[in-house]
Amino acid sequence: MSAQFSGYFISFEGIDGAGKSTHIESFGKLMQERYPDCDVVMTREPGGTQLGEQLRALLLDAPMNLETEALLMFAARREHIAQVIEPALQAGKIVISDRFTDASFAYQGGGRGLSLEKLNDLERWVQGRENGSLLQPNLTFLFDLPGAIAEARRSKARAPDKFEKMDLSFFEKVRQEYLRRAKTDPKRFHLVDATQTPDVIWSELQSLVIKL
Ligand code: TYD
Secondary structure, eight states: OOTTOOOEEEEEEESTTSSHHHHHHHHHHHHHHHOTTSOEEEEESSOSSHHHHHHHHHHTTSOOOHHHHHHHHHHHHHHHIIIIIHHHHHTTOEEEEEOOHHHIIIIIIIITOOOHHHHHHHHHHHHBOTTSOBOOOSEEEEEEOOHHHHHHHHTTSSOOOTTTTSOHHHHHHHHHHHHHHHHHOTTTEEEEETTSOHHHHHHHHHHHHHHO
16 A cells, blocks of 8 residues: 555454454554554444444344345445445545444345345445446455354453344355455455464454555
């Protein structure tokens, strides 16, 4: 990443219980230290705006039709892009988001079975730019681990939301879709072996900050 780069977008992804939340805050602080002249914006999906946070509360709690769920995820994302992500990138800031569109492909697509065709259409609609390109993160950390290990970790954490209550086969399908996405765009994805200890993962993330 050069000194005068124009914005940089990083997303963190993985199945629930993979451990991304343990590292994202510290990673943001480290980026801010490494690039002191650049604001680091920490955000999340679903959410990141007032409307998006209201949609998040519904999405994580209320049972709903699969198409409705996907549309609300992308509606929250549209608002997030318009209000937060694009303005920050245009101002040359670093944006770090806890999840982005890969999560919709993984959860609504892989996990719940929404067709790739519909997801591709929504992605094009919501992330399409005037010049015809698609807004995508420059870098995506995918915290990858088997569903059974993630399930054991989740059982020790706080009360589960709607998605966290899903069974092992759901999370295996979510994981496989994440891995499929990673294969189609290996330049953007950095796979983190999330079975490793938090210390080892943190060293890996630190070494990557230096190379950006
Ligand atoms: P998560 O990011 O894990 O936050 P927390 O650390 O507070 O649990 O929770 C968000 C949940 O929303 C997670 O289970 C994945 C799900 N989700 C989707 O199903 N589709 C999406 O497009 C996004 C962004 C998230």
